[in-house]
Amino acid sequence: MPEILPIYFAPLQGYTEAVYRNAHAAIFGGIKSYYTPFLRFERGVFRNKDIRDIEPENNEISRLVPQLIGHEKEKVEAILSLFIKKGYKEVDINMGCPFPILAKRHNGSGILPFPEEVEKLLGIVHKYPEIDFSVKMRLGWENTNECLNLLPIMNALPLKHITMHPRLGKQQYKGNVDMEEFAAFAKACRHPLIYNGDIKNAEDIERIHSRFPSLAGIMIGRGLLANPALAIEYKEKKHLSAEDMKEKLFAAHKIVLAGYEKRLQGGEDQLLNKMKTFWEYLEPQIGHKVWKAIHKSTNLTKYNAAIGLI
16 A cells, blocks of 8 residues: 655645635645745734734644745744744745745745855754744746755755745746656755645646655645645545535535634625635636636625525
8 A cells, every 4th residue: 555645735825824724624634734824024013914824723723834934034033933922833934935026035936046045044943943944945946956056055954844846936837847856856855855836636646656755745735725625535545526525615615704704804895805715726626607607796695696506
C-alpha cells in the first residue's frame, strides 16, 4: 500500500479566511494543516480583520499555521510578536507570493534574487528558537538559479520544511510548472520538502509522489477551492458522488454564510460580494450556467435563487 502523503491547505488572500477554513474542516476535512493568508502590517498597525482571522477562538480547526511576509526587521519582529502573543508555535515565512505590488518591494518571491536580504530575513529562525519555522517559496523571481543560490543559506538553518511552487514569481500562475527544476532543487535540499502547484485531482498527487517518493507532503490551494473534497478523496481513494458533493457544498455554504452574517458589518452588498467568493472556483462542480447566475446576482434574493439552481 503506497504511503499517503499529508495534505496542507495553502492560503489564498480573500478566500481561505477563518470562516471558510472552519467550514472546510467541519464538512470536508482531510487536511493536516491550514495556513493563514499573510498579515498586513502597514504604517505601524495591523488590520483588525487580519487579527480576527488568526485569533485562536475564531479558528475551529486542529492545526493552523500563520504566515509571515516582509523583509524589514521592524515589520517582521512586529508580526512575529503578534503570533507569539496569540500562542502560535509554528510560523511559515512567505518567499513565494508573486504579486508585483509586493514583489517590487522585495516581499514574497521578490526577495529571491537577493541572497543577503534572504539571509537577514531568515536570521529570525535563530533568534526565535521556540518557534518552528518553515518557508514557502518559488524557483525564483527572474530565473531558476535563484532558489539554488539560496539553498546553502536554507540548508544551514533548522527549518521544519520547505514548500516549493516550481514557477518563477514573474509568471504568477501562468505557464507550466517546471518539474525538472523542482527535481534539481529537491536533490540539493536537505530539509523535508513539500510540493505545491497545479494539483487538480488525486491522480496528480499520486503522479507527483511517484516521481518524488521522498516528499514530505503536498500543499494545495486553488485545487482545493475547486474541489473541496480533494484531500479526503485522495486519502480514501474514492471520489464523492455528485449528490454527496452537492450536499457537502450546501452544508459548508451554510456555515460560511452564518459566519459572515455574524462578522460583516457592511450590509447586504458586502455579504453578497463575500459569498460570491465561496463559489469563485467551484464552476467545475456546479456548472457554468449556475456559476454565472451566482456571479451576476445583485442582491441576496437573486443570489439565493441562483444557488437554488444547483
